[in-house]
Amino acid sequence: MLRDITLGQYYPVGSPIHRLDPRVKLMGTLVYIVAIFLADGVWGYALAVLFLAVVIALSKVPVGHILKGLKAIFIIVLFTVVFNLFLTPGEELFHIWKLSVTKEGVQRAVFMTVRLVCLVMGASLMTFTTTPTALTDGIEKGLGFLKVLKVPVHEVAMMMSIALRFIPILMEETDKIMKAQSARGADFDTGGLVKKAKAMVPLLVPLFVSAFRRATDLAQAMEARCYHGGKGRTKLHPLKYTGRDLLAYLVIAAYLAGMILLKIFL
Amino acid sequence: MDIIKASGLTHDYITYDEDERPISVRHALENVDLAIEEGQFVAILGHNGSGKSTFAKHINALLLPTAGTVTVGGMDIADEANLWDIRQLAGMVFQNPDNQIIATVVEEDVAFGPENMGVPTKELEKRVAEALAAVGMTAFAKESPNKLSGGQKQRIAIAGALAMRPRCIVFDESTAMLDPSGRKEVVATMHRLNREEGITVLLITHYMDEAVGADRVIVLDGGHIAMDGTPKQVFARTEELLNLGMQLPKVTQLANALTAEGLPLPAPILTEEELIEELCRLRSKI
Numbered sequence: 001m002l003r004d005i006t007l008g009q010y011y012p013v014g015s016p017i018h019r020l021d022p023r024v025k026l027m028g029t030l031v032y033i034v035a036i037f038l039a040d041g042v043w044g045y046a047l048a049v050l051f052l053a054v055v056i057a058l059s060k061v062p063v064g065h066i067l068k069g070l071k072a073i074f075i076i077v078l079f080t081v082v083f084n085l086f087l088t089p090g091e092e093l094f095h096i097w098k099l100s101v102t103k104e105g106v107q108r109a110v111f112m113t114v115r116l117v118c119l120v121m122g123a124s125l126m127t128f129t130t131t132p133t134a135l136t137d138g139i140e141k142g143l144g145f146l147k148v149l150k151v152p153v154h155e156v157a158m159m160m161s162i163a164l165r166f167i168p169i170l171m172e173e174t175d176k177i178m179k180a181q182s183a184r185g186a187d188f189d190t191g192g193l194v195k196k197a198k199a200m201v202p203l204l205v206p207l208f209v210s211a212f213r214r215a216t217d218l219a220q221a222m223e224a225r226c227y228h229g230g231k232g233r234t235k236l237h238p239l240k241y242t243g244r245d246l247l248a249y250l251v252i253a254a255y256l257a258g259m260i261l262l263k264i265f266l
Numbered sequence: 267m268d269i270i271k272a273s274g275l276t277h278d279y280i281t282y283d284e285d286e287r288p289i290s291v292r293h294a295l296e297n298v299d300l301a302i303e304e305g306q307f308v309a310i311l312g313h314n315g316s317g318k319s320t321f322a323k324h325i326n327a328l329l330l331p332t333a334g335t336v337t338v339g340g341m342d343i344a345d346e347a348n349l350w351d352i353r354q355l356a357g358m359v360f361q362n363p364d365n366q367i368i369a370t371v372v373e374e375d376v377a378f379g380p381e382n383m384g385v386p387t388k389e390l391e392k393r394v395a396e397a398l399a400a401v402g403m404t405a406f407a408k409e410s411p412n413k414l415s416g417g418q419k420q421r422i423a424i425a426g427a428l429a430m431r432p433r434c435i436v437f438d439e440s441t442a443m444l445d446p447s448g449r450k451e452v453v454a455t456m457h458r459l460n461r462e463e464g465i466t467v468l469l470i471t472h473y474m475d476e477a478v479g480a481d482r483v484i485v486l487d488g489g490h491i492a493m494d495g496t497p498k499q500v501f502a503r504t505e506e507l508l509n510l511g512m513q514l515p516k517v518t519q520l521a522n523a524l525t526a527e528g529l530p531l532p533a534p535i536l537t538e539e540e541l542i543e544e545l546c547r548l549r550s551k552i
Contacts, residue, residue, distance in 0.1 A: 220360070226353045226354060236390045
């Protein structure tokens with residue numbers, strides 16, 4: 001049961017978007033998220049939706065697959081729609097009981113929904129098209145400029161990649177402990193939420209102990225292999241920009257410029 | 267030339283109470299003098315708590331001596347300036363195969379050591395390819411380590427040490443968690459590296475059978491060297507070994523039992539081939 005969980009949500013199809021350098025995709029996602037807050041009219045949102053649609057089409061990830069990811073934010077979207085519909089002052093369209101729906105409210109509710117949906121779809125598109133390993137590399141190299149602000153970029157990337165390596169191992173171990181405890185009469189499957197949660201405690205203790213032991217071992221193994229932080233480290237597969245990546249940067253820049261121009265002139 | 271030299275090596279494990287006051291001291295190693303010649307295959311035996319792992323961790327400067335000195339390739343391990351050179355020169359393979367693989371792809375894990383040393387990318391590719399070929403794992407370069415067997419994972423760990431171009435590799439109970447076939451794989455790899463690449467191998471183990479093929483066997487007990495010699499010399503001292511809580515290799519046990527029943531076999535017999543040969547010789551005499 002625990003084995004079925006896949007790491008990240010990488011969708012393995014070969015597409016121009018998949019082949020882009022992870023730094024480009026990171027930067028693109030950041031720009032997209034920022035730019036969507038620039039939109040304040042129909043044209044701005046139209047451009048944002050159009051851009052996303054083109055990228056999704058290029059990525060060959062099925063739209064249905066991406067839409068599934070929206071389930072998680074359904075409640076938030078619902079709240080946003082309801083509050084914007086009823087609480088925006090302006091020209092009244094109709095009213096239900098004491099709550100009035102205004103023209104501005106409808107407009108705002110639609111815009112906010114589009115904004116949220118675009119945000120989530122844009123961000124998840126990055127994880128659909130980038131393997132977790134590539135993403136870690138991208139963070140280490142692409143966000144290197146944050147080191148100036150004393151953000152430990154290398155350490156964060158290293159932690160992410162170690163986590164990626166150990167999650168399946170710890171899952172397997174959880175499975176083993178669960179089986180060992182079930183064999184001796186532990187009950188994980190019946191009872192209410194509280195009872196089930198309580199049954200997890202004896203599972204967590206040995207899991208944590210073992211995780212700490214593994215961490216000590218790993219630290220020693222890393223030290224034995226001369227690990228001393230990111231300084232002076234080279235890479236077996238260093239990230240390299242190609243013509244495709246430069247083109248992608250140009251497209252991203254053009255998109256940002258377009259969003260800014262729309263904000264100023266419309 | 268001696269690649270590893272310990273003189274008067276003492277290491278104490280000190281337990282502290284909450285206020286950092288020492289409450290108990292355990293001497294893991296006491297006044298050990300030991301020199302290991304370059305290019306040899308040395309097995310260090312001993313039961314739990316004999317100090318064998320503590321000794322191993324000094325060679326890589328993971329532990330530093332409480333008293334005495336250890337030099338590796340002529341460099342004092344206590345000198346911080348030598349740290350990275352020593353760790354490059356003396357590779358280490360640990361017990362748990364899962365807990366020493368760092369990267370999510372085999373070839374990237376093999377590259378981890380030299381990456382830390384700042385080896386340029388071109389050279390890295392060459393070293394990784396060579397190291398994987400030396401342990402016979404080239405076909406798995408792009409795989410995830412999670413899919414490999416225990417023996418294969420240990421061979422990846424060996425490749426990781428090899429890629430740093432060490433002169434000596436310490437195996438700290440590297441076979442303890444493997445199944446018999448995995449153990450065979452790993453021991454065969456050690457012997458090949460020793461024979462073909464001239465790498466000094468220091469094998470820490472409690473499996474007597476693995477020590478049989480060594481050039482030299484050292485038995486530790488309670489932080490002291492109890493025995494030191496060729497496998498023939500050490501395994502001839504049956505009584506003493508049993509008193510130290512050690513078991514003889516299976517074949518030697520069998521040969522000893524046969525001798526006790528009256529067969530005139532020379533002692534000690536360490537390998538199956540030897541036993542078969544001796545038995546055949548006896549039969550031809552009859």
